Each structure stands twice: as structure tokens, then as C-alpha cells.
Amino acid sequence: DAKTTQPTSMDCAEGRAANLPCNHSTISGNEYVYWYRQIHSQGPQYIIHGLKNNETNEMASLIITEDRKSSTLILPHATLRDTAVYYCIVRVSLEMDSNYQLIWGAGTKLIIKP
Amino acid sequence: KAGVTQTPRYLIKTRGQQVTLSCSPISGHRSVSWYQQTPGQGLQFLFEYFSETQRNKGNFPGRFSGRQFSNSRSEMNVSTLELGDSALYLCASSLGAVGGLSSYEQYFGPGTRLTVT
Numbered sequence: 001d002a003k004t005t006q007p008t009s010m011d012c013a014e015g016r017a018a019n020l021p022c023n024h025s026t027i028s029g030n031e032y033v034y035w036y037r038q039i040h041s042q043g044p045q046y047i048i049h050g051l052k053n054n055e056t057n058e059m060a061s062l063i064i065t066e067d068r069k070s071s072t073l074i075l076p077h078a079t080l081r082d083t084a085v086y087y088c089i090v091r092v093s094l095e096m097d098s099n100y101q102l103i104w105g106a107g108t109k110l111i112i113k114p
Numbered sequence: 115k116a117g118v119t120q121t122p123r124y125l126i127k128t129r130g131q132q133v134t135l136s137c138s139p140i141s142g143h144r145s146v147s148w149y150q151q152t153p154g155q156g157l158q159f160l161f162e163y164f165s166e167t168q169r170n171k172g173n174f175p176g177r178f179s180g181r182q183f184s185n186s187r188s189e190m191n192v193s194t195l196e197l198g199d200s201a202l203y204l205c206a207s208s209l210g211a212v213g214g215l216s217s218y219e220q221y222f223g224p225g226t227r228l229t230v231t
Contacts, residue, residue: 036220043118043204043222044157087157102220104149104157 003027004088009109018075020108022088025069032091033064034102035073037084037110044087047073078112085109116141118207118223126229132193135226137205139186145169145210146188147220148180151202160203163188164210192228200230 005023012018024033032051036044048055048062050071055062061074075082085107119138127133139146147170148160159172163182180190186207192199206220 043206043224044220046219046221049219102159104159106156 003090003103004105006086006088006105006108008106009111011111011113012075012078014080014112014114015077018078018082018110018112020073020075020086020088020110021070022072023070024088024090027068027090029068033062033071034089034091035060035062036087036089037082038087038107039081039084047086078110080112080114083110083112118205118221120203120205120223120226122226123224124227124229126231127195128231129195129197131195132191133195133228134189134191135203135205135228137188137190137207137223139188139205139207140221143207143209143221144186145208146182146186147206147208148188148190149204149206150174151204151225152200157204160190162210169210195230197230200228202227 003024003026032049034049035047037047038044048057048060050062050064052064052068062071064071087104087107089102089104091102118140121136137146145162145164147162149157150160151157160174160178161168161180162170163180166182177193180188182188202225204222204225206222208220
């Protein structure tokens with residue numbers, strides 16, 4: 001089962017900030033939150049990841065709540081090319097040693113409207 | 115740097131056949147992960163190879179196997195194909211340094227679209 005919950009779809013006006021929420025209430029202390037997006041007919045693209053501090057890069061900002069049970073991906077000035085499915089993922093620690101696995105949910109289909 | 119490449123891009127096979135897909139990671143990346151993506155199940159993790167060894171494995175039957183070569187290129191094989199194996203197979207590479215949590219940033223290839231008839 002996916003460890004994250006995201007809205008199925010969202011709309012955002014071009015030029016505005018797109019705020020994509022994600023719930024990960026069962027996240028463990030050493031599990032990172034990753035965000036990827038997948039534009040139609042392409043492989044997923046890495047956006048950003050974080051542990052507990054807010055993170056920013058050239059693509060987006062990631063805001064993680066203090067209790068780490070939820071996070072928000074912010075695309076500051078959305079363009080039509082940002083239309084994609086956005087996946088919020090926690091890096092799940094498996095049973096033994098340092099094995100990790102990414103569990104992908106259904107993602108949020110973000111549609112940027114002109 | 116060249117991105118992750120996958121060959122072939124499209125493939126049509128019949129039930130019972132076997133298939134081999136290839137993935138060339140980004141230069142310097144030692145980890146290669148494989149995923150299956152279908153409309154109904156989404157992205158599902160198959161396995162990960164690091165330095166020619168399988169380091170992680172998802173919940174797929176033994177018909178799905180893989181290997182990694184010394185140059186980090188990887189292949190996955192599916193034997194005795196079933197209709198349900200029709201999917202987009204994605205390969206992702208990363209630095210994959212052991213214990214390096216942040217090095218798990220993955221870069222995906224365009225995928226191989228497999229159709230089983």
C-alpha cells in the first residue's frame with residue numbers, strides 16, 4: 001500500500017503558484033519525502049526531496065510540517081509545461097540492513113490553465 | 115551528460131515468449147532500478163541493482179529477473195510472458211552510494227512500451 005495520500009487532480013492558473021499537498025501520516029523519522037513528476041509519455045522526473053527542513057531548488061519548494069505528517073510542493077510560477085502527474089513518495093526502509101524502496105501512489109494530475 | 119537510455123522503445127510479443135529489455139544509466143551512476151507502470155497499478159518497483167548485485171527487490175514473480183554488468187548497464191528479462199505483463203517498463207539510475215540517502219535521486223529513462231498479445 002502507498003504510504004502517501006494526494007488529491008487525484010488539481011487545476012492552477014498559468015503564472016500563479018501551484019500548491020500540491022501530500023499526507024504521509026505514518027512516516028518514520030528516517031524516511032525522506034520525494035517528489036517526482038511525469039509528463040505524458042515520458043519517464044518520471046525528479047523534482048525535490050527533504051527530511052524535515054524546508055527545501056528549495058530551481059524547480060520548486062518543499063514545505064514539510066513540523067510533525068512531518070504532511071508536506072506541500074510549491075511551483076512558484078506555474079507554466080503550461082508544468083502540466084503533469086505529480087508523485088509524492090516516501091523512501092520506505094525495508095526490513096534488513098540498508099535496503100530501501102520507493103512506494104509510488106497514484107499521484108496528483110495537475111492541469112495548468114492559460 | 116547523456117541521460118538514461120532504454121532499448122527498445124516499443125516491443126510486441128506474444129504470450130509464452132520471453133523478452134529482454136536494456137538500460138544504460140547516466141555515466142557515473144552505479145545504481146539501476148526497474149519499474150513497471152500500468153494504468154491500473156501505477157508505478158511498481160521491480161528491483162534495483164548496484165555494483166552488479168541485486169540490492170532490492172519488489173513483489174514480482176520469478177519470471178521477472180535482471181542483471182547488471184560491470185559498466186553499470188542493466189538488462190531485465192521477463193520469461194513466459196502473460197497478457198498482464200503489457201506495460202511501460204521504466205529504468206532509473208542514481209549514484210546509489212551505500213548509506214547515502216540523498217544520493218537516491220533517480221533519473222528515469224523514457225521507458226520501453228511492451229505489448230503482449
